[in-house]
Amino acid sequence: MTEKELIQALKNNNPEAFKYVYEQYYNKIKHLCYGIVNNPEDAEDLAQEVFIDLYNSISRFRGDSKLSTWIHRIALNKSYTFVQKKKFKDIFTKLEEKLTQHADKVEDEDQKTKQINDLHKAIKALPARQAKAFTLFYYEGIPQKEIVEIMKLESVSTVEQLIFRAKQKIKQTMSLNEDE
Secondary structure, eight states: OOOOHHHHHHHHHHHHHHHHHHHHHHHHHHHHHHHHOHHHHHHHHHHHHHHHHHHGGGGGGSSSSHHHHHHHHHHHHHHHHHHHHHHHHHHHHHHHHHHHHHHHSSSSSSHHHHHHHHHHHHTSSSOOHHHOOOOHHHHHHOHHHHHHHHHSOOHHHHHHHHHHHHHHHHHHHHHHHOOO
């Protein structure tokens, strides 16, 4: 079967064609994912998701590249998205640790908890780009030039604007919460 015939069989929801592709590429895709996420269970889950996406989106495959290239691109995108989400979760964990250390100056445990919760709410209420820039800069200590690359932004001034706006909104939100 040629690649063109295989793609057409996939588009026609032929289970044998899908089984063939799965058997041909599963281990390669799992190893690719593992190379990015460095966790065998996560790599296995991601590989499964790649084939689910392949099944659900094969009708949109235009054939501009080889099928194998397209499958690898799905795997790369899924893996990098997974790593970014995990990194963002880790940032919030570190943020909470720092806030807990800072909150040691506050005598009342309930007040500490309230401050941490209020800050989390304020950051979660930010637009996604502002929240990401703010946490990368203040809690990860990543230089603004690197944030430009990580977030795929135009310039350092864009990062500065995002951070400034985030700080303003956090201050505003935190002062509103103090009034309650």
